[in-house]
Amino acid sequence: MFCNQCEETVKARGCTQTGVCGKTSDTSNIQDLLIYSTKSLAYVLNALKAKGEKLDLSNYRIITNNLFLSITNANFDSKFILEEVKKTINLKDKLLKKLENKDFLPPYVLYSEESEEKLIEKSNNLHSSNEDKDIKSLKDLILFGLKGMAAYLHHAEVLKFEDREIYEFLAIALCEIMKTDLSKEYLTNLVLKTGTFGVRTMALLDEANISNYGDPEITRVNVGTRNNPAILISGHDLKDMELLLEQTENTGVDVYTHSEMLPANYYPKLKKYEHFVGNYGGSWHNQKDEFELFNGPILMTSNCIVPPKESYKDRIFTTGPAGFPGCKHIEAKDGKVKDFSEIIEMAKNTKPPTEIERGYITGGFAHTSVVALSDKIAEAVKNGDIKKFVVMAGCDGRKNSRNYYTEFAEKLPQDTIILTAGCAKYRYNKINLGSVAGIPRVLDAGQCNDSYSLAVIALKLQEVMGLDDINDLPIIYNIAWYEQKAVIVLLALLSIGIKNIHLGPSLPEFLSDGVLNVLVDNFGIKGIATVEEDLDYFFPDR
Ligand code: SF4
Ligand code: SF3
Structure with a gap:
């Protein structure tokens, strides 16, 4: 096995024996075969679309389902995943019959197998890439972003919200990263395009959630x-x-x-x-x-x-x-x-839950609730009551180093407000951080996909405060990542022009030095240091 898709991966090497997450080598390999066969299905869908076929969206749903199955901590069931591999190959083979000229198809598109033994054998032999480190890293960044995007697409899909162009992008991007002759510049642009479609996907899911369940309320x-x-x-x-x-x-x-x-x-x-x-x-x-x-x-x-x-x-x-x-x-x-x-x-027939705590946590500060407060917030910023907003969205994880986020939240100056989404908030959402200018100091927008809300809020504040550049807002980004949904959230933020994002608790291992340099030079991406060093950096006058 080789897996390096999450923050817990074994440093520099990736997980190669068994996953730190508990994923076995067999499951990991079969997930890789699932992605491999999904790419072949995507290729055939792209080719049929190029021929002018209007494809049923159910074909694309297989792609989102498969990518979602392979994200960190979603599915550990090798047998189940193997069945999905077979379904995917069968569908691809059926659709492949519609293509007249098969002479120049890449081998991964032609790969077909029914016997489980052969499939498993194939799954054990998918990692032989000798690609340039930066190219491999950019492709990983795209694939992991696509996996996160697919997860959000799936949630929208079950609520009957779909967007053909997003599906088509997903299918095209999956096949692009199979090509061996692409330049770093091209792949860097594809990374940003993935982010653009990430925003679109999160907007779709936001619309799906709100249409079905109403606007989140405080x-x-x-x-x-x-x-x-x-x-x-x-x-x-x-x-x-x-x-x-x-x-x-x-x-x-x-x-x-x-x-x-x-x-x-x-x-x-x-x-x-x-x-x-x-x-x-x-x-x-x-x-x-x-x-x-x-x-x-x-x-x-x-x-x-x-x-x-x-x-x-x-x-x-x-x-x-x-x-x-x-x-x-x-x-x-x-x-x-x-x-x-x-x-x-x-x-x-089970006992009631054992009570482990009492009290309340407050949330529901998605874009509608916060935009309704935007004049009040802009006023508080103008008169100096609120000095900064700190976006602390993303994922939580097991590592003790994530205590950084608890301490960082606790030590932030009182005139700051935390904007959060995703499970990262559990590092500080039960601590009473009080309020400023009548606004609670932790505003939870919702799930990680509701990071979209944070972007909408930033754009609204930019408008209300009459600023030309979103980066002129008094907003700091200190984001925690763990799995691939945080990757698409990061790419989405980059695609709307947000710079100087701090990412922790450690930078992704799959980023090569070269790719990291591009992210540092063009977007000001940084890792985190100690709480005190970061507070000094963000608040030099504190
Ligand atoms: Fe390792 Fe993370 Fe992959 Fe699990 S998902 S095998 S912990 S890199
Ligand atoms: Fe958490 Fe898994 Fe990522 Fe949706 S539940 S944010 S880690």
Whole structure:
């Protein structure tokens, strides 16, 4: 295996024996074969489109599904992934018949196999690239960005929001990175184009979420528990959340969110349910302790899964792109909606969750809520009450070095406001940081995809404050990354012209020195230092 796609990767080498995330070598190789066969499908779709065929969007959905399956901590189930490889190759072979001239097709497009042994053998032999380091690095940056984009596209897709041009871009970009004769300049432009489509994808998902569930509202979310049996739901998929709430209504079973599902509490059409109690626990990497104590079943709708302990493994259910061997996977059947009754029946026979904390956290500061406050905010900036905004969005992770973010948030000057989205917020969202000019000092827009909201807020502030350049706003970007969704968020921010982003807790290993230099020279990207050094850097007058 070789995998270097996340922040936890083994330094300089990538994960080569087994993943730090718990992914086995077999699973990693089969995921690579899935991406390989997805590229072949993409190639055929691109060729048919070039011939003028109007392709059904269902063909492209396979691509988003496959890319999503391979992101960090989403799916650990080799058998499941192998089935998706077979489906992808079958579809590609079927569509390939429509192409008359097959003489000049690259070998990856012609690769076809049905026997599992041969597929597995192939999956073990996909890493022999002797490419130039910078070229390989740019291709990785594009692929990982596309994976993040595919995850967001999938969530929009299940809410019936789709955009053919995004799908087509995804398919084209996937095949571009198979070419061996591309220049660094060309690939750098493709990186930025990926970011542009990342913005478009996040906007699509934002529209999908708001159209279905209403504008997120500023909400106090209960973190304590009630005395009823309950189901915990994690991941990012709001459609699954909606179905679970509908199906648990009047059953005596409560519902709580975990990790990245917390923002479901902010949407009017989801929070209206009386049995939707609030959020349980913290970030994804705490699940070994928190899932144990929750007592009831847990539904994982996407990443991040931590390989479960045997003590609660039988209570874990997966759906959509999520999967873990030995855990029950639930999918929609026969054109009907997903049926979560098995989880609900299990919940009825479990103890209520063990209370681990009490109180409330406040969130729901997505663009509509914040833009409504934009005049008040602009005024507070003008009269000096608010000196700076600090975007601390992105991912959380297991490493102790991420305590940096807690300390950084605590030590920020009182006249600063944190704008956040994604699970990075769990490093400081339960600390009382107070308010400034009547505005709370931590404004949580939502899930990592709601980083889009942060961009909308920045653009609105730029307009209200009459600034020519978005970089003239008093906004600092100190972003935490872990997996590929943070990569597309980063590329999206770069594509709208945001500069001087600080990225931690460590810079991606997949960035070669050459690519890092390009990012430093053109975009001012930097890593993080110590809290004190960074505070001195950002606030020289503090
Ligand atoms: Fe390693 Fe991250 Fe890949 Fe897991 S996803 S195998 S931790 S690089
Ligand atoms: Fe977190 Fe996995 Fe990335 Fe959606 S749940 S941000 S790490």
